[in-house]
Amino acid sequence: MPNAFIRKLQSFGSLVENDISALQGLTANARNVPARSDLIREGDRPGPMFVVLDGWAQRYKILPNGTRQIVAFLLPGDACDLHVGTLAEMDHSIQTVKAARVATIGSGIMERVMDHHPNIQRAMYRAQLTDEGTLRAWIVSMGRRSSIERVAHLMCELYLRASRIGLVHGEGFELPLSQIALADALGMTPVHVNRVLKDLRTTNAMEVRRGTMIIANPVALAQIAGFDENYLHRRMRQAN
Amino acid sequence: MPNAFIRKLQSFGSLVENDISALQGLTANARNVPARSDLIREGDRPGPMFVVLDGWAQRYKILPNGTRQIVAFLLPGDACDLHVGTLAEMDHSIQTVKAARVATIGSGIMERVMDHHPNIQRAMYRAQLTDEGTLRAWIVSMGRRSSIERVAHLMCELYLRASRIGLVHGEGFELPLSQIALADALGMTPVHVNRVLKDLRTTNAMEVRRGTMIIANPVALAQIAGFDENYLHRRMRQAN
DNA sequence: AACAATCGTTATCATTTATCAATGTGCTAC
DNA sequence: GTAGCACATTGATAAATGATAACGATTGTT
Known part of the structure; x- marks a missing residue:
């Protein structure tokens, strides 16, 4: 069975054999990460994009008064932003919720793959817009x-x-x-x-x-x- | 003086003469929009990307019970998402707050310009990540x-x-x-x-x-x- | 098995925020 | 100038939610 990343992208638009094997290659380097460990912390300089293949993670922020706000959940198949690499530093942290399996993809590599696989590109765009829609839905929830x-x-x-x-x-x-x-x-x-x-x-x-x-x-x-x-x-x- | 879109992108990374004139061309078709008019409504099928050159706009959503939640403010220079065109329909509406000047850019055109102007591309990526950061900051505010x-x-x-x-x-x-x-x-x-x-x-x-x-x-x-x-x-x- | 740690559950009381209502203020249309 | 309207302001009261505390259940560790 294709991994969760592939399954998620498929749910946003059909992929052909060629696309799938490219994605397999990108996620071949997956590693296991224990529960409750930070993948990246606020203030860190962002590195490659990573993808949760299994397990859950969460984006969160700790406030000066010690309280915490979780800002998003990453389920299997979810990835952090494609272009974070262009930022000087993270404005929030990302942590596994339970033991997870995580692959990392250099953003240059991802871009090249997207250039050659329009299906993947379209699915990635949709995934990102969906993430933004989810953020907005959370705001609506908390506000009203x-x-x-x-x-x-x-x-x-x-x-x-x-x-x-x-x-x-x-x-x-x-x-x-x-x-x-x-x-x-x-x-x-x-x-x-x-x-x-x-x-x-x-x-x-x-x-x-x-x-x-x-x-x-x-x-x-x-x-x-x-x-x-x-x-x-x-x-x-x-x-x- | 360069328009607000150019000024905003400049604040995210330096642009050269060539970049600036390209952006001037993209925004040459700006039109005036009166206050409180919807640029696009929830459920509409998204069209070209648009850019607010002057005046304010807001993204918002009306709930079944009649209440409203504003989800973002668009100031001069701000643009709606580059890839909305790939979605079937809008999940929220966008409306001018006061009389505004708005340019529209076909997403295909914008992508071509970004391909030929890496400075613009980088600035656009940063702008988008900043928008997402702002959404997260709003969630943090409302939550904690x-x-x-x-x-x-x-x-x-x-x-x-x-x-x-x-x-x-x-x-x-x-x-x-x-x-x-x-x-x-x-x-x-x-x-x-x-x-x-x-x-x-x-x-x-x-x-x-x-x-x-x-x-x-x-x-x-x-x-x-x-x-x-x-x-x-x-x-x-x-x-x- | 014993223990510690984390989490879930419930009750009580305190605080924040919403709701309702009334009035004021500035602006626009006629 | 005045009526009408949207918005700002304030007070009184109600409802929702937070804070604290106590205890039970579950889970993992030794």
């Missing part, structure tokens, strides 16, 4: 959604993203996030996350049990969240 | 900063961005945002924005008077905000 809507919305997002890369089995998928991590992602306190999760459990919308999210009632959850999957850009552009 | 810190932080951001393109005169700059708009950007209610602005005025940090922001005490304001300008990527990357 209630805490229960916010939690439900994040769960819908993660569910869809997980399903896209084949990580959903039955009605659930593995969610390696503690309530503390959820709180830091959603701008809430851990206790309040706990309350909200209890509410969602009580209304039979969803449930987290031993690290797996079970969405008993996807429709109800999406309704609570006011979830509109448009920003994940699953629809393909039609030819003119 | 108090309302007064949040307001102060946005003001610091806008001040720096305005100063970058030469819009700061003396100790202030034009801020064409109502308290309602600020509330919709900051995830607060207008009344609360008003109270916070009063606090900031009382502590002599800053003041908004008839559409101009006056930062009496920039140091105090940045301190309140916990502002770290790193994410705006003003530092240039040094050669190896």
Whole structure:
């Protein structure tokens, strides 16, 4: 089976045999990284682009007062920005959430491959625009959604993203996030996350049990969240 | 004087005469757009990239319950994403805040110019990464900063961005945002924005008077905000 | 098996922010 | 000049969320 990076790009547009083998080559150097280790830290000078092939990672920032804000989750197949290399330093850190498998790709190499593989190029562009859309969706959530809507919305997002890369089995998928991590992602306190999760459990919308999210009632959850999957850009552009 | 788009790109890396005239050509078709008119709406199919040469615009989203969340401000020189054209539809709307001057650039044309002008290409990449950094900074603000810190932080951001393109005169700059708009950007209610602005005025940090922001005490304001300008990527990357 | 560490759960109380309501102020159209 | 409108301001009250603390459950380590 193709790795998660390939699967993700495929979900953004079809790839041919030739594209796939190029991507295989790019990710051949994958290495294992233990849980909770920083891949790169705020202030570091960015190096090559890296790609999460397995496991989860998170972008985050620690504030002067010691609090943490998680700014994005990287699921298998997700990559950090193509052009970070042009920046003097990182404005945030990236850390594995659980043990992960990570490949690194020199940005010059990636660019050359994209030049020769328009399918890959298009898929990468879409992936990047989707990442930006996700950032905007988080802003919308934090600004204008209630805490229960916010939690439900994040769960819908993660569910869809997980399903896209084949990580959903039955009605659930593995969610390696503690309530503390959820709180830091959603701008809430851990206790309040706990309350909200209890509410969602009580209304039979969803449930987290031993690290797996079970969405008993996807429709109800999406309704609570006011979830509109448009920003994940699953629809393909039609030819003119 | 070169237009705001050129000035902005220059602030991200030096351009030569040749680059500048290319950019002049790209933006020659600018047109005037009245205040509060949508340049593109959620659900629309994206067309060419556009660039704000003068005036302000905002990205925003209206939620099912009628509330609005502003997700970004576009100042003179700012452009919408280079590759939006590859998406099936917009996931948010963009609207002028005040009367603006807007140029449109076909994405194919822009790509060709970038291919022949590496300086422009590098500046565009940095601009885009800065936009993403700004999105992340907004998430951090909404998640982990108090309302007064949040307001102060946005003001610091806008001040720096305005100063970058030469819009700061003396100790202030034009801020064409109502308290309602600020509330919709900051995830607060207008009344609360008003109270916070009063606090900031009382502590002599800053003041908004008839559409101009006056930062009496920039140091105090940045301190309140916990502002770290790193994410705006003003530092240039040094050669190896 | 014993222990420590982390995480989840619940209750209570404090704080922040939203909501509602009323009034003021400056601007535009007629 | 005045009516109408959008926006700013302020106060009173309610609702949502945070802070703290205590305890139980789970997991990993020795």
